[in-house]
Amino acid sequence: MRLREPYLNAAVLLGLIALPLAALLADAPFTITLATRAVILALAAVGLNIALGIGGLVSFGHAVFFGIGGYVMGILASHAQTYTPLDLGFVSIEGTKSMPVIWLSAMLISGIIAFFIGLLSLRTSGVYFIMITLAFGQLFYYFSISWPQYGGEDGLSIYMRNDFPGLNTLKPLQFFCLCFGLLCSVLFIQSKLQSAPFGLALNAARQTPLRAQAVGIEPLKLRLLAFVISGAITGLAGALFADLNRFVSPTMFSWQLSGELIVLIIIGGVGRLMGPVIGACMFVALEHFLGGLTKFWHVYLGLILLCIVLFARGGLIGLLTGKDGAKV
Amino acid sequence: MAQPVLATHKLQKSFGALLATDRVSVTLMPGEIHAVIGPNGAGKSTLIKQICGSLQPDSGSVDLLGKDISQLGTAARARQGLARSFQISELAMEDTVLQNVVLGGIGATRATWRFWRPALHTQALIARAESALARVNLLEQKDTICAKLSHGQRRQLEIAVALTLAPKAFIMDEPMAGLGGEGSKTMTKFLDGLRGEAPILLVEHDMDAVFALADRISVLVYGKIIATGSAREIRANRAVREAYLGEAE
Amino acid sequence: MSAILIIEQILNGLQFGVMLFLMAAGLTLIFGVMGLINLAHGSLYMVGAFAAASMAGLTGSFFIGLLAALIAAALAGAIIEIVVIRRLYKAAHLDQVLATFALILIFSEGTRWLFGSFPLFLEIPKLLSGPISLPGGIQYPLYRLSLIAIGLAVALGLWALIEKTRIGIQIRAGENDREMIAALGVDISKLYTLVFALGAALAGTAGALVGAIQSVQVGMGEPVLILAFVVIVIGGIGSIRGAFIGALLVGLTDTLGGVFLPELLKLFMETGSAQKTGSAFASMGIYILMGGVLIWKPTGLFGARA
Numbered sequence: 001m002r003l004r005e006p007y008l009n010a011a012v013l014l015g016l017i018a019l020p021l022a023a024l025l026a027d028a029p030f031t032i033t034l035a036t037r038a039v040i041l042a043l044a045a046v047g048l049n050i051a052l053g054i055g056g057l058v059s060f061g062h063a064v065f066f067g068i069g070g071y072v073m074g075i076l077a078s079h080a081q082t083y084t085p086l087d088l089g090f091v092s093i094e095g096t097k098s099m100p101v102i103w104l105s106a107m108l109i110s111g112i113i114a115f116f117i118g119l120l121s122l123r124t125s126g127v128y129f130i131m132i133t134l135a136f137g138q139l140f141y142y143f144s145i146s147w148p149q150y151g152g153e154d155g156l157s158i159y160m161r162n163d164f165p166g167l168n169t170l171k172p173l174q175f176f177c178l179c180f181g182l183l184c185s186v187l188f189i190q191s192k193l194q195s196a197p198f199g200l201a202l203n204a205a206r207q208t209p210l211r212a213q214a215v216g217i218e219p220l221k222l223r224l225l226a227f228v229i230s231g232a233i234t235g236l237a238g239a240l241f242a243d244l245n246r247f248v249s250p251t252m253f254s255w256q257l258s259g260e261l262i263v264l265i266i267i268g269g270v271g272r273l274m275g276p277v278i279g280a281c282m283f284v285a286l287e288h289f290l291g292g293l294t295k296f297w298h299v300y301l302g303l304i305l306l307c308i309v310l311f312a313r314g315g316l317i318g319l320l321t322g323k324d325g326a327k328v
Numbered sequence: 329m330a331q332p333v334l335a336t337h338k339l340q341k342s343f344g345a346l347l348a349t350d351r352v353s354v355t356l357m358p359g360e361i362h363a364v365i366g367p368n369g370a371g372k373s374t375l376i377k378q379i380c381g382s383l384q385p386d387s388g389s390v391d392l393l394g395k396d397i398s399q400l401g402t403a404a405r406a407r408q409g410l411a412r413s414f415q416i417s418e419l420a421m422e423d424t425v426l427q428n429v430v431l432g433g434i435g436a437t438r439a440t441w442r443f444w445r446p447a448l449h450t451q452a453l454i455a456r457a458e459s460a461l462a463r464v465n466l467l468e469q470k471d472t473i474c475a476k477l478s479h480g481q482r483r484q485l486e487i488a489v490a491l492t493l494a495p496k497a498f499i500m501d502e503p504m505a506g507l508g509g510e511g512s513k514t515m516t517k518f519l520d521g522l523r524g525e526a527p528i529l530l531v532e533h534d535m536d537a538v539f540a541l542a543d544r545i546s547v548l549v550y551g552k553i554i555a556t557g558s559a560r561e562i563r564a565n566r567a568v569r570e571a572y573l574g575e576a577e
Numbered sequence: 578m579s580a581i582l583i584i585e586q587i588l589n590g591l592q593f594g595v596m597l598f599l600m601a602a603g604l605t606l607i608f609g610v611m612g613l614i615n616l617a618h619g620s621l622y623m624v625g626a627f628a629a630a631s632m633a634g635l636t637g638s639f640f641i642g643l644l645a646a647l648i649a650a651a652l653a654g655a656i657i658e659i660v661v662i663r664r665l666y667k668a669a670h671l672d673q674v675l676a677t678f679a680l681i682l683i684f685s686e687g688t689r690w691l692f693g694s695f696p697l698f699l700e701i702p703k704l705l706s707g708p709i710s711l712p713g714g715i716q717y718p719l720y721r722l723s724l725i726a727i728g729l730a731v732a733l734g735l736w737a738l739i740e741k742t743r744i745g746i747q748i749r750a751g752e753n754d755r756e757m758i759a760a761l762g763v764d765i766s767k768l769y770t771l772v773f774a775l776g777a778a779l780a781g782t783a784g785a786l787v788g789a790i791q792s793v794q795v796g797m798g799e800p801v802l803i804l805a806f807v808v809i810v811i812g813g814i815g816s817i818r819g820a821f822i823g824a825l826l827v828g829l830t831d832t833l834g835g836v837f838l839p840e841l842l843k844l845f846m847e848t849g850s851a852q853k854t855g856s857a858f859a860s861m862g863i864y865i866l867m868g869g870v871l872i873w874k875p876t877g878l879f880g881a882r883a
Contacts, residue, residue, distance in 0.1 A: 052671075058670055058671050058674065060674065120868065120872075123875065124871065124875060126670060127608065127614055127670065127810075127814060128810060128814075128871070128875070128876070130614065130670065130674065131806050131807070131810045132810075132867075132868075132871070134803065134806065135803075135806075135807060135810075135864045135867055135868075136864070138803060138860075138864060139861050139864045139865075142857050142860045142861050143857065143861060145857055146853055146854050146856070146857025146858070148850060148853065152853075192443065192444055192446075193443055195446035195447065195448065196442055196443045196444055196445065196446060196447060197434045197439040197440060197441075197442045197447045197450075197453070198440060198441060198442060198443050199447075200423075200427060200430065200431060200434060200447045201431065201434055201435075201440050203420070203422075203423070204420040204423065204427075204428075204431045207420040207421060207422060207423070208418045208419060208420050208421075210382075210414065210418045211414075211418040211419060211420065211431070211489070212403075212431070212435075213382075213401075213402040213403045213406065214380070214402065214403075214406055214411070214412050214414070214418070215403075215406055215431055215432045215434070215435030215436065215489065215492075215493060216403050216404075216406035216407040216435035216436065216438075216493070217403055217431075217434070217435045217440055218401075218403045222440065255799070255803065259678045262671070262674070262675060262678075263675065263678070266671075266675055270671070295689075296686040296687070296689060296690045297686075298682045298683075298685065298686040299682065299683050299686040299687055299690070301679075301682055302679040302680065302681070302682030302683035302686070303679070303683060305675060305676075305678070305679035305682070306661065306676055306679040306680070306683075309668075309672050309675045309676045309679065310661075310664055310676065313672070326422065327421075327422065327669060328669055328670075328671040
């Protein structure tokens with residue numbers, strides 16, 4: 001059975017909308033929360049996929065941006081809820097619980113940090129790049145544990161969900177729609193990027209950097225920009241995740257999470273537009289159903305992952321459409 | 329005398345105790361095909377790398393149309409008008425033929441930082457790509473995935489990508505590599521017609537092609553140019569016969 | 578801050594370092610010879626610790642436990658090499674990372690399934706327990722000193738193996754040119770299984786040895802794995818000598834940093850948060866060290882062709 005990819009993509013999106021609506025009718029708000037979780041993880045993985053799937057950058061430290069997004073939200077919201085401004089010495093920032101402001105801040109700060117991490121790590125390649133990104137993840141992890149002002153190891157709770165003009169964000173379906181809307185916007189932007197000269201050049205630089213240089217393209221600059229965009233998007237997802245759970249903790253920086261983001265992408269198909277979305281849905285579904293069956297469901301996840309890597313490298317999309325994933 | 333399009337001045341490169349490039353000065357004049365030949369290990373690839381910018385010489389310089397490009401990187405030199413084809417095809421295997429050639433156009437027109445309009449819907453890029461493909465007879469295969477092309481077709485594609493740069497000079501690294509008799513003849517004919525657009529610095533092992541195409545031949549042995557001249561002069565040169573052609577007999 | 582304390586901490590740093598070396602040596606061998614990134618190395622460390630703890634618990638003898646650790650880890654290594662790792666040698670780095678990440682999941686949860694979430698207890702052998710008097714009036718735990726000795730002995734043994742034996746020549750040749758030694762008739766698959774099992778045995782031994790002074794529990798391997806990766810990046814991937822120097826550097830930086838940084842901060846901050854912040858910054862210190870080394874030497878201190 002060979003499906004055409006655009007039809008598959010449309011089907012996934014429709015399914016993703018239909019599920020929460022059905023859940024609403026069946027009065028099962030938890031399912032909506034589950035779907036929201038899938039959408040947010042998908043968004044984080046979409047971010048990573050831009051660097052990994054198109055750019056070929058195996059970043060084992062993308063949790064850095066997820067965590068930064070979460071903590072930006074946590075810090076801004078906690079200052080708002082205690083009515084004390086954030087004193088940075090030379091400037092005092094009022095906290096805020098406005099989602100648009102938080103999102104923009106999360107994306108901006110993640111992007112900036114991605115720029116500096118990229119500047120330092122993109123000069124390396126192969127194993128060294130993987131290790132450096134992993135190391136940066138650990139760096140932030142230990143830093144956040146040691147920062148007592150924002151909960152340290154225990155994390156930080158945000159009592160109320162943040163505000164979005166015109167919506168009641170406490171309602172599961174409304175928050176879901178917000179996240180889903182963001183996911184669709186980012187997917188749209190990614191598809192534009194991918195087909196534009198920038199995307200074509202980045203994709204080619206992944207496959208044959210020598211050829212790219214020989215036609216006047218500098219792979220390093222392309223990759224840096226891709227890494228920054230990628231970091232910003234994953235940062236946005238982090239802010240949303242923290243909002244969903246109303247909780248931020250150092251585990252958002254953990255290397256296990258970085259690994260899971262890569263797993264999400266490969267389940268769906270590396271480099272494919274909807275790969276991360278399908279992967280995230282499958283992952284959350286597995287987590288929920290398998291996790292309900294046994295405490296040790298990670299063993300099965302490991303086995304599934306092993307099979308995918310060894311036998312079905314193109315992920316689910318590869319299986320259904322007959323196309324291989326990107327070679328990274 | 330006309331100014332050379334490309335010139336190297338006393339390029340020198342050592343790897344530890346090995347002198348790979350020994351004060352090499354070659355010129356490429358407008359409208360000519362200048363072949364560089366030499367036995368294996370003579371340092372041809374090292375020379376190419378220094379000309380194209382992927383290797384920094386210990387001393388010496390390279391200039392393009394009189395402008396010193398020694399401090400520029402590979403991509404910058406390509407933007408200045410230096411096009412190269414690789415000995416082992418460097419192509420984006422997952423992409424189609426058209427996508428590969430459009431890449432050349434993107435580099436040539438500085439379109440890398442365009443984020444919105446699809447590359448494959450941009451008339452300027454498509455026109456440039458398709459005309460290059462038509463010239464190497466690959467237009468019909470434009471939607472074929474590169475990995476599915478035959479070896480000969482990939483060599484043609486290499487040339488097509490170089491064409492899209494509308495370069496000032498071509499550096500061709502063994503374009504005949506792996507081509508059979510038919511393919512070599514076609515490629516030879518094609519390169520012959522190309523010299524009018526931009527001169528070609530041709531590194532080759534295929535002696536038939538070299539003697540058929542080259543206006544001038546330089547012989548590189550152990551990193552040093554031991555002779556430069558027309559095909560007839562080179563064939564008659566004793567030092568060359570001993571070092572290279574003699575061994576082949 | 579007495580001289581005795583400083584020397585004790587230096588010894589602790591050395592002990593930490595040589596145990597890291599056991600992990601890093603295996604990792605760097607596996608990457609150098611087979612070109613494989615092995616995230617499952619931490620799991621092999623854990624397997625060794627659990628094997629030691631169970632056998633020692635059953636038989637009452639630490640040394641039997643240690644032997645069991647070595648055998649169990651080597652065996653586990655050989656099995657996963659034959660079943661999984663073999664298929665990854667030609668694969669891209671991403672595939673290797675994912676497949677070995679999958680192995681971590683399987684090993685970790687599998688161990689939790691078998692042994693539960695509570696840590697196991699591994700007792701220091703009577704023979705090596707208690708303090709030993711060192712010159713200068715220092716009382717240092719005998720066990721930790723023996724770890725340093727064992728670590729140095731292993732380093733020496735590895736050096737002898739690589740430099741002086743036939744297998745060592747094959748390993749060195751393999752690090753340089755994989756295809757060549759296959760063409761020369763060396764049985765590659767056996768060599769690779771051997772190298773992998775050797776690395777696994779080293780990891781398992783380290784796990785067992787350290788398990789006696791820390792707890793034996795699921796997930797104990799991953800922090801050490803990450804540190805071992807930092808070590809080989811600093812030392813240069815593929816270089817055993819680099820792994821040794823790197824391991825000592827990391828061990829000393831981490832231990833001394835963890836002791837002195839809080840002391841330094843106590844001059845500016847109040848004790849409780851100075852301790853916490855100091856320890857955290859000390860654990861960041863290693864990554865800063867790695868970053869510094871890489872800026873100076875992009876392929877590590879003794880790294881191969883850049």
